[in-house]
Amino acid sequence: MILIILVILSPFIAAGLAYIWGWYQLHRATSGDYDVIKNGCWNTNRRGEGSKEALRIHRARIAKNAGFGMNRDEAIYWGADVDSKGNQITYKHKYRIEGMDPDTRWWCLSVNRDGFFIPNRYKRYSFSKTDTKCEPDGSWVIKLSTEEQPDNWIPLGDQSGYFRITLRCYNPQPSMIEKSESANLPVIIRED
Amino acid sequence: MVVIFIEIMVWIIITLILARLLYILGITLYTYNLTDKRLKGFPNYRIPNKFLHGPVTSAESRLVPYPTPHAMVSSCIYDVHKKIMRIRAKIPDGVYWSITFFARNQDCYFTLNDLNSKQKYGQDIEIILKKRGVSYKKKKDEIIVSSPRFSNRGLILIRIIMMDPSDKEEIKKISKIQKMVNTEVFDF
Numbered sequence: 143m144i145l146i147i148l149v150i151l152s153p154f155i156a157a158g159l160a161y162i163w164g165w166y167q168l169h170r171a172t173s174g175d176y177d178v179i180k181n182g183c184w185n186t187n188r189r190g191e192g193s194k195e196a197l198r199i200h201r202a203r204i205a206k207n208a209g210f211g212m213n214r215d216e217a218i219y220w221g222a223d224v225d226s227k228g229n230q231i232t233y234k235h236k237y238r239i240e241g242m243d244p245d246t247r248w249w250c251l252s253v254n255r256d257g258f259f260i261p262n263r264y265k266r267y268s269f270s271k272t273d274t275k276c277e278p279d280g281s282w283v284i285k286l287s288t289e290e291q292p293d294n295w296i297p298l299g300d301q302s303g304y305f306r307i308t309l310r311c312y313n314p315q316p317s318m319i320e321k322s323e324s325a326n327l328p329v330i331i332r333e334d
Numbered sequence: 335m336v337v338i339f340i341e342i343m344v345w346i347i348i349t350l351i352l353a354r355l356l357y358i359l360g361i362t363l364y365t366y367n368l369t370d371k372r373l374k375g376f377p378n379y380r381i382p383n384k385f386l387h388g389p390v391t392s393a394e395s396r397l398v399p400y401p402t403p404h405a406m407v408s409s410c411i412y413d414v415h416k417k418i419m420r421i422r423a424k425i426p427d428g429v430y431w432s433i434t435f436f437a438r439n440q441d442c443y444f445t446l447n448d449l450n451s452k453q454k455y456g457q458d459i460e461i462i463l464k465k466r467g468v469s470y471k472k473k474k475d476e477i478i479v480s481s482p483r484f485s486n487r488g489l490i491l492i493r494i495i496m497m498d499p500s501d502k503e504e505i506k507k508i509s510k511i512q513k514m515v516n517t518e519v520f521d522f
Contacts, residue, residue: 216442
């Protein structure tokens with residue numbers, strides 16, 4: 143009798159376990175805590191956003207939160223929710239992003255809130271390899287703040303809460319693909 | 335006692351295997367379903383196999399989260415259930431250009447960019463997209479792509495990166511290149 147009950151219950155228990163496991167895995171993948179490569183405050187998907195090797199759960203995460211990413215040979219998408227000291231990035235503070243060009247054909251740094259660009263009257267959402275003003279030694283600084291600043295400034299608009307910094311590296315060099323953990327990436331410094 | 339123990343162990347193992355299979359099925363269907371919903375959000379969803387050329391991405395770009403900054407993107411919902419599709423495009427000079435094909439499971443199953451293409455600036459690229467298993471006699475320089483299983487409908491994106499999104503001349507130039515892409519469909 144117990145055995146019959148167990149057999150009847152089995153699909154329901156299995157469905158419940160599958161649901162809980164799926165929810166947990168999706169939560170891990172969404173919070174950037176699963177199968178990612180970390181490099182300072184930046185992280186990226188280990189297998190690429192749209193690659194054939196991408197895990198099912200990452201495909202689900204991409205379908206849910208973003209959509210239609212390319213594979214790692216074509217573009218590496220780095221994201222940062224925290225500054226270089228590990229503090230959450232928020233609109234309350236000013237940030238400077240300092241670095242040299244990453245080992246990639248072209249890069250672009252943008253700021254997103256809930257996945258979209260932050261509206262601002264200057265319509266400036268990103269800086270790239272080709273329009274960032276550099277120092278003579280090739281280094282650059284990109285500034286993020288609500289108050290206006292000269293040169294390489296991304297306005298944060300009139301917002302509150304958290305935002306995400308995204309660095310896209312198109313046609314990354316093999317060094318960045320193979321040694322992403324130690325790739326040369328900029329640092330995010332809170333200024334106030 | 336031993337028999338009951340074995341029966342319970344077998345039951346646990348079968349339940350766990352079933353849970354794993356249901357997890358795989360569930361997460362796969364979830365991905366396909368969300369991607370289909372995203373595709374339905376494209377204004378050209380009901381006009382398959384035609385490219386729609388987007389303006390420079392901005393805060394108003396709400397089609398897909400995390401839009402590509404510094405880019406002008408052309409999108410096409412392809413449908414090769416009953417047709418073969420030919421795409422002709424031109425590569426711009428000196429800027430990143432890529433064409434990518436996406437399956438309903440978010441797999442970017444085909445990518446071609448300005449560097450790895452045989453054709454160079456100003457030359458036509460011809461890509462044939464067909465359903466798996468459909469035969470097609472390749473003509474010179476055509477690139478043949480077969481859509482993956484369950485993805486006879488999907489998305490094609492052409493991204494052209496801009497040097498400076500505030501440069502109106504550059505926008506005009508890229509906009510002109512975007513419009514040079516054309517598609518054609520024909521029966522198997």
